[in-house]
Amino acid sequence: MENKHIQEIINKEFRCLDKGFIRLIEIMGDDSSIVQAARVSYGKGTKSIREDRSLIRYLMRNSHTSPFEMVELKFHIRLPIFVARQWIRHRTANVNEYSGRYSEMTSDFYLPEKNQLRTQSTINKQGRSNDLIDESLTDEVIKSMETSQKNSYNEYIKYINQGIAREIARINLPLSSYTEWYWKIDLHNLFRFLKLRLDVHAQYEIRVYAETIANILKQILPISFEAFEDYMLNSITFSSSELYLLKEVFNNVDLKSISDDENILSKTELNEFIQKVTFINENILNKNKGI
Amino acid sequence: MENKHIQEIINKEFRCLDKGFIRLIEIMGDDSSIVQAARVSYGKGTKSIREDRSLIRYLMRNSHTSPFEMVELKFHIRLPIFVARQWIRHRTANVNEYSGRYSEMTSDFYLPEKNQLRTQSTINKQGRSNDLIDESLTDEVIKSMETSQKNSYNEYIKYINQGIAREIARINLPLSSYTEWYWKIDLHNLFRFLKLRLDVHAQYEIRVYAETIANILKQILPISFEAFEDYMLNSITFSSSELYLLKEVFNNVDLKSISDDENILSKTELNEFIQKVTFINENILNKNKGI
Amino acid sequence: MENKHIQEIINKEFRCLDKGFIRLIEIMGDDSSIVQAARVSYGKGTKSIREDRSLIRYLMRNSHTSPFEMVELKFHIRLPIFVARQWIRHRTANVNEYSGRYSEMTSDFYLPEKNQLRTQSTINKQGRSNDLIDESLTDEVIKSMETSQKNSYNEYIKYINQGIAREIARINLPLSSYTEWYWKIDLHNLFRFLKLRLDVHAQYEIRVYAETIANILKQILPISFEAFEDYMLNSITFSSSELYLLKEVFNNVDLKSISDDENILSKTELNEFIQKVTFINENILNKNKGI
Amino acid sequence: MENKHIQEIINKEFRCLDKGFIRLIEIMGDDSSIVQAARVSYGKGTKSIREDRSLIRYLMRNSHTSPFEMVELKFHIRLPIFVARQWIRHRTANVNEYSGRYSEMTSDFYLPEKNQLRTQSTINKQGRSNDLIDESLTDEVIKSMETSQKNSYNEYIKYINQGIAREIARINLPLSSYTEWYWKIDLHNLFRFLKLRLDVHAQYEIRVYAETIANILKQILPISFEAFEDYMLNSITFSSSELYLLKEVFNNVDLKSISDDENILSKTELNEFIQKVTFINENILNKNKGI
Ligand SMILES: Cc1cc2nc3c(=O)[nH]c(=O)nc-3n(C[C@H](O)[C@H](O)[C@H](O)COP(=O)(O)OP(=O)(O)OC[C@H]3O[C@@H](n4cnc5c(N)ncnc54)[C@H](O)[C@@H]3O)c2cc1C
Ligand SMILES: Cc1cc2nc3c(=O)[nH]c(=O)nc-3n(C[C@H](O)[C@H](O)[C@H](O)COP(=O)(O)OP(=O)(O)OC[C@H]3O[C@@H](n4cnc5c(N)ncnc54)[C@H](O)[C@@H]3O)c2cc1C
Ligand SMILES: Cc1cc2nc3c(=O)[nH]c(=O)nc-3n(C[C@H](O)[C@H](O)[C@H](O)COP(=O)(O)OP(=O)(O)OC[C@H]3O[C@@H](n4cnc5c(N)ncnc54)[C@H](O)[C@@H]3O)c2cc1C
Ligand SMILES: Cc1cc2nc3c(=O)[nH]c(=O)nc-3n(C[C@H](O)[C@H](O)[C@H](O)COP(=O)(O)OP(=O)(O)OC[C@H]3O[C@@H](n4cnc5c(N)ncnc54)[C@H](O)[C@@H]3O)c2cc1C
Structure with a gap:
């Protein structure tokens, strides 16, 4: 049954932001692999699905994280560089990124939607508020951003045509440039990634990707994901x-x-x-x- | 002020169990290093101690764990092998262990105190209960354990004398044999270690070491340790x-x-x-x- | 074609030492996954098998290790504890081990073959030499080791029957006791493990396992394994x-x-x-x- | 003696590129710490300096890397974002970076020197060649790059003044923008970093930083660094x-x-x-x- 879900999802391109995507390339294991690995510790074989669910929830509740490392996922992701810079900070993953030294950069840049042109938040010192900037400005800002991106790209191409090595020509491309990579991570560390990047403190643009991954997991690892939601994502801790x-x-x-x-x-x-x-x-x- | 505490503690042997110890060899940084690193992110310099404390507590409360990785501690530890086997599972550390292939093993073994001869717990499936075994048996058991340890060691020495290579001669030494190692870890991962190994589910013998480390930290990193106690160790999470x-x-x-x-x-x-x-x-x- | 090989090998028990084994449980990817990931960097799609082989060899030769991290393998392994202690030092892996706290230990112990009763090496300070000990002793030594193992196990069972908690009862079991675990690692780090543990300086007993894994890899990842042999395992470095x-x-x-x-x-x-x-x-x- | 060198180097700003720097903030240990940790394995105490040197060289030569992990270094680094993107791929480090979400970005950008305006290399597919581009173009290119950087910054400031949240305003800043971070790593992984980033295949701009670090190490860890140069950096491997x-x-x-x-x-x-x-x-x- 899970297999069916996986087959439908594998290789499917889930669009993120204006020009990005996430594709699940491959998965090693499913909910039952977590149980299988945990049962090695107990010296016992498989049980009923009901008991499997209990065990997964027990493991999650008690921070027995090692069995969740037994599931591994590999994604193909297209994302703006400023998002990639936040993403790469999660070190417990394997990465192969498109190289602007080997290959020419594409002309794709992230352009925010108007409703993302928000003011600096006063509560969350890092992020944007819920308030749009002066509405009369939004068209102008978007236009200006787009022009600036086009100009940077034209300059880049000019430098390339002037014979400048790609690795130098690209240094003035903007952080909104799209890059892509293969990204492979185990489920425990992916949950940690999601906990941090689904959070309201995470930048909207990376949250969009985290939500897409969450939706994928919900379908292919329903029991683990439910446990994650219950005990990690939506739990409340009192000091x-x-x-x-x-x-x-x-x-x-x-x-x-x-x-x-x-x-x-x-x-x-x-x-x-x-x-x-x-x-x-x-x-x-x-x-x-x-x- | 903190420096004074550190000088008193560095290199001091804190006894653990019957023949083990922990010595703090070296520490990089203190509470203020966490603040210093966090402030790089904010682009601001140092502040008052009061504000430092607030910031450390804020970072801990919000799982901003990276600044805690900026403090590094190196310990010299002597511990029974069955404890070492649990300890080494914490992979985010650097280790150099005494080698039974290079050097002869010592004749030191861990012998539990009588009051640790407890029955299997019925609640905590992994551990011992609070109930002692039949008191008439304890002397005999301790005696039997000790004899068995001595016999194993005598056989080991006999094998060595018969010319057998150390790496083979030692294979029948018991898990209670003492080993030692240098162990270096950053503060974030040390807190994670403590969270797991101070817990009532951890085996008593490793908990003794975790408590010794906790006592050291309390003195040399008072603000971080207090934050750890408040937000991690003694907090309660509701799903x-x-x-x-x-x-x-x-x-x-x-x-x-x-x-x-x-x-x-x-x-x-x-x-x-x-x-x-x-x-x-x-x-x-x-x-x-x-x- | 590779798939066929994989199907024959998956779940097959490869015996190691007297009572141990290695089973490959699952693999994510194959030789072509390395190429696929590397090509993300170059912004190019798949090529001929000939070019794939060249690329894999190029990556290996130049320490471009990240694409090899894109293949992941999960094994089920049964091994003596003294081997497990060396093995677990490889931290870039995911592990779930049988727990002597949850479950009773089995009565299986590693007993060396007579031809492994060798003297301490004088060249390799860690290991055994190629010389057997005095042949008149070998029968006696093997017998003595076996008796000692049986005695330890009988005592363990006695302690268990006396009601002592498993986690204490087991402390005098010998390092030759068999344990088992699930072990998951990526191909780059597995090659590193093999480089270190196929080496003549590694203890014979862990080398047996390393050789078994090498044989598995040779069949299911033939191109990468050949590159590993050529550039890492059998290469020679001059300072x-x-x-x-x-x-x-x-x-x-x-x-x-x-x-x-x-x-x-x-x-x-x-x-x-x-x-x-x-x-x-x-x-x-x-x-x-x-x- | 070494201490004197360290005191002279600690906190000193070593300039890199046009507006960057490296400062060594703190170091845990020195050459003797490697020996000290290795000797735990051998169960022996300290020896003469001559023997220490031999041991360090032996460890390096035989890939006994764990003792080198016992030295830890913390740096404060200012570097262009495109360099930071390559640097951060080294996952075995601890990092705290300046945040463009919390704080305003500075107006500093990396502007290559004219002699770095080289053509794409035909041998090294990633990098620049030794040939300058058409000399009549260099002034124009540098001018154009500088203008483009200024324009991007002016737009950024305009967006900020229009009330746009910092995390959005910055998305069109160029990859040449300077950022800074605290970076902490152990010596084994730092040598690995240097091996890869001192290499002729590494981009010139990151090589400048690697060379600066190499020069620092040469002074404060002379024996280890010499061993690194001899056995890793300048060695040649034959397949x-x-x-x-x-x-x-x-x-x-x-x-x-x-x-x-x-x-x-x-x-x-x-x-x-x-x-x-x-x-x-x-x-x-x-x-x-x-x-
Ligand atoms: C000249 C050059 C060109 C490059 N070109 C590209 C390119 O085109 N595309 C690209 O994507 N990258 C490229 N890279 C980056 C390269 O792939 C590595 O990511 C980078 O060099 C870091 O090396 P590392 O993995 O050895 O370092 P670290 O991340 O510091 O790792 C050191 C070792 O620790 C272990 N390790 C650490 N973290 C993990 C983990 N999460 N999982 C498993 N093992 C781990 C591994 O054994 C690893 O070898 C290039 C690098 C160089 C030097
Ligand atoms: C023949 C032989 C003899 C040995 N003798 C001894 C001995 O006497 N005493 C002893 O203590 N050990 C001994 N060892 C163990 C050895 O020191 C290593 O711990 C072991 O080989 C694992 O190697 P590794 O660190 O490369 O592997 P992994 O732990 O898998 O690491 C691979 C790479 O990932 C990175 N990495 C992973 N985790 C971390 C981390 N937490 N911090 C920093 N970097 C990390 C490093 O770059 C590392 O090189 C011996 C090993 C061999 C093969
Ligand atoms: C009470 C108790 C009972 C236990 N029972 C068992 C048992 O029955 N069987 C058993 O096998 N273990 C058991 N364990 C061990 C447990 O599964 C962990 O291995 C151990 O607690 C180390 O925890 P850790 O992984 O958080 O620590 P570390 O290894 O220090 O890791 C810290 C974090 O770093 C990351 N990380 C480090 N290395 C890697 C890597 N190679 N790959 C991916 N992420 C990495 C992960 O995010 C991890 O959470 C038990 C532990 C406790 C406390
Ligand atoms: C909302 C938000 C705001 C942020 N703001 C900033 C900022 O202003 N500045 C900034 O620099 N960063 C910032 N970060 C990044 C943050 O500090 C972490 O680097 C990032 O979230 C990755 O988290 P991690 O370390 O848990 O993940 P991973 O790197 O995947 O690590 C998981 C666990 O593995 C272990 N581990 C892995 N690698 C190592 C290693 N090399 N050494 C020791 N342990 C290791 C640790 O136990 C770690 O907790 C922010 C993150 C978020 C979510």
């Missing part, structure tokens, strides 16, 4: 300091009256704590409404 | 499924009445959930009692 | 100091007259140099004889 | 196929008459072989001339 305040919440849902008399938490942390508790409350309310 | 039940707890501390009608959690997980909530409740009571 | 002496050899094969007047090489290195040159001379003679 | 031809050379230095009748080597490899032999011959001649 030991927060645990002292949590009892008050247990007795008194009115967050305004939470007292941090003893200054256990810094102001920032107190805010984060309140956000978590609020999220939990709303989350459950949603569920009661039938979700 | 997304558990979050649905948590609201009930927010309104009703009586755990018995928690209903998992919708079967969100398996029986095991429901138990784990109740344990967490109970722990939080008791934890706070303790605090009120002055802790 | 820059040796290169100064090599010219004399170019003119004068009589090794005895090689002069190291300037003391470029230490005595040990001079010997190594002469060995290399002798080997090359003999090697070619062999070839002339038709090999 | 097993080449060894068959080497005997002919042993008897007949006239390279023109070397016959590869049996087609052991491809045409490319035969050329490489002849180059090696020629190099060795010339090398020795040089030595006779007093080098």
Whole structure:
């Protein structure tokens, strides 16, 4: 059954951003390989699917990460260089990238959609906010970006035609240039990648790729992915300091009256704590409404 | 100030188990190195100690692990081989071990204390329980273990004297034989090691070493270690499924009445959930009692 | 064609030593995957088999190791613990080992063959020589080793029956006990493992496993393996100091007259140099004889 | 003694390219740490400096790489992004990079010197040749590159002023933009980095950095660095196929008459072989001339 899903997905190009894509080239193993490897430790053979699911969830819950390393995935990815620069920081992967020294660069550049022209976020010091910049400017900005990309490329081609070696000619190409690579990684480290790059703090453009990978995994490794979502992605951790305040919440849902008399938490942390508790409350309310 | 602590600790032999030890040989960096490296990202220089502490805690809380890799520690460790076998599984370290092929093995073996002769745990399938075995047996068992170790060593020496190469002569030495090594690791991966090996699921004998390292870190990297304790070691994570039940707890501390009608959690997980909530409740009571 | 070979080999148990084995469980990719990944860098598609072979050899010759990381292999291995201790030092692999904490240990131990009861080597300070020990002793030694293994196991079982937790009961089992694991690694790092563990300096018992893996690779990755043999395994490297002496050899094969007047090489290195040159001379003679 | 050298070098800014630098921030260990770690394996203490040198050379010669991992170095580096992209591919390091999401990018860009405006090499498919492009063009090209860099930066600042988030505003900055990072790595992996990046196949701009690091190492780790130069950097390896031809050379230095009748080597490899032999011959001649 899983095999069918895999066959449909293998080699399929999932578009990302304006000119990028992700293709799953090959996969070693599936949900059952994790169980198989874990059972070596227990000296026991395979069991029912129900028990397999329990075991996978148990492993994930208890950070028994080594069995998840027994599944390996290889992707072909096309992505802007500034995204590649963030991506490559994940060292537990194997990579072969297109070389601008061997081959001529293509004329493809990432051009953001207008609704991504957002202002600097004031909360998240790294990222963009939810607010668009002055709408009268967006057309102009996109136009200016596009022109700048075309000019850079024309210069690049001119340098090449003037006989300049490719490795020098390309140094003024923009970070928005598309590159591509083969990328191979095990499932444990891929989950770690997703945890970091699906996060709201990750740059939108890499998140688009992370979400595409998440969607692929959901289909071909349904049990592991569900466990990942439940215990890693959508879980909430309370620090030991927060645990002292949590009892008050247990007795008194009115967050305004939470007292941090003893200054256990810094102001920032107190805010984060309140956000978590609020999220939990709303989350459950949603569920009661039938979700 | 930190320097003073480091000078007192460097090269000091901290005894572990009956014949083992840990010595910190060298350390690169301290708490401030983490801040220094993180600030490269922000393009800013050093700040007040107060702000440094905030930053370290912020990095730890948000899994910004790379700055913690900027501190490196080198230890000299003497440990039984069965502990070494668990330890070496942490691959993100550099190791040089005593070689039983080059050199003769010593006659030191780990002999458990009587109070470690415990029965198999029924809860923790890997480990020992809190119950001692039949007390009338303990003397005999210890005696028998010791004799067996001596016999093995005598045979080893006999083989050596018969001219057998060391690498073969040693194959029947017991897993309780002591070995030693130099072990070098960065702080991020050391915290990961500690998280796994301070845990109640880790075997007692490796936990003794992990606790010794934890005590060293507490003194020479006080801010990072405190952050590690707060956000990693003593934190509690609720899975997304558990979050649905948590609201009930927010309104009703009586755990018995928690209903998992919708079967969100398996029986095991429901138990784990109740344990967490109970722990939080008791934890706070303790605090009120002055802790 | 390669596929056929793979089908015959997958899951087959290759016996190693007296009670061990290696089984290839799964492989991701084959010789062509290396080419495919390398061609991403060149921005070119597939070519003829002849050109593929050239490319693989070019990559190997020039230490372009990353494309070899694109092939991944997963093995199931049964091996004595003292071999496992050497093996696990290769950190660039994924491992799941049988747990003596979860499960009872088996009664299988490695017992060397008589012809492995060799004396300590005087040349290779780590290993055994080619000389057997006093032949009158071999029967006795084997017998004594076997008895010792049985006694250890009986004691282990006694401890278990006395209710002692498995993780303690096992501490006096010998290093010759068999364990098993799943082991997954990429081809580049597997070649590195083989380079080190096929070497004459590696302990005989791990070499047996390395040779078994080499035989598997020869069949399923024939082009890469041939390149590995040619450029890594059977190549000879001359240090820059040796290169100064090599010219004399170019003119004068009589090794005895090689002069190291300037003391470029230490005595040990001079010997190594002469060995290399002798080997090359003999090697070619062999070839002339038709090999 | 070594300490004095280290003190002079620590924190000193070594300029690289037009606006870059390398600073050694911290070092853990020195030549003697390698010996110290290796001696754990042999179960022996320290020896004379002479013996230390021999041991280090022995370790290097025999790929006993683990003791070299016991020395750790931390650098502060300023480098163009296209160099950083090659550099970061070395995964066995710890990195903290300046963030264009947190902070504004500087207006510094790498502008090649005129004598680096070379044509595409026809031998080395990746790199530049030794030939300058048409000299009448160089001024124009440099001018055009500089203008293009200024324009990109002005646009970047305009976007920032229009309120666009930094992480988007920067996407059209060129690959020649300077970035900086802290980079920490052990000596074994640093030697591997140098082996690859001092090589003539590496791009000139990263080679400049590699040479700067090499010069630093030569001063603070003189024995290890000498061993690295002798056995890794300046050594020559002959493949097993080449060894068959080497005997002919042993008897007949006239390279023109070397016959590869049996087609052991491809045409490319035969050329490489002849180059090696020629190099060795010339090398020795040089030595006779007093080098
Ligand atoms: C001249 C030159 C040209 C190049 N051209 C290209 C090109 O066209 N395209 C391209 O993509 N790259 C190219 N590269 C980069 C090259 O493929 C390597 O990625 C880079 O040199 C780093 O080398 P490394 O893997 O040995 O280093 P490190 O990443 O530091 O690794 C050192 C060793 O550690 C082990 N290791 C570390 N991490 C892992 C891991 N995650 N999985 C398995 N083993 C690991 C391996 O044994 C590895 O050999 C080029 C490099 C050079 C020098
Ligand atoms: C004949 C022989 C004798 C030996 N004797 C001894 C001995 O007496 N004592 C002893 O302790 N060991 C001994 N060893 C083990 C040896 O030191 C290595 O640990 C082992 O061979 C693994 O090699 P590796 O590091 O290349 O492999 P891997 O661990 O697979 O590493 C491959 C490469 O990846 C990179 N890498 C992987 N992990 C890390 C990391 N955490 N940090 C930095 N880089 C990393 C490095 O570039 C490394 O070269 C011996 C080995 C052999 C073959
Ligand atoms: C209580 C307990 C019980 C255990 N029981 C068993 C058992 O029954 N059987 C068993 O086999 N093991 C068992 N283990 C060992 C466990 O599976 C891990 O091997 C060990 O804890 C090391 O953890 P690690 O992988 O996080 O550490 P490290 O090896 O230090 O790795 C840290 C991180 O670095 C990355 N990494 C490092 N090297 C690689 C690599 N080569 N490839 C990919 N990613 C890499 C991964 O992201 C990894 O999470 C047990 C451990 C504990 C604590
Ligand atoms: C939102 C966000 C913002 C970021 N901002 C910045 C920034 O401003 N500046 C910046 O420099 N980076 C930044 N990063 C990158 C970040 O610091 C990490 O480099 C990146 O997320 C990769 O994570 P990793 O180390 O867990 O992954 P991997 O490299 O895949 O490592 C996984 C695990 O393997 C082990 N490991 C692998 N290689 C090694 C090694 N060589 N040595 C020791 N252990 C190793 C470690 O245990 C590690 O946790 C940011 C990342 C995110 C998600």
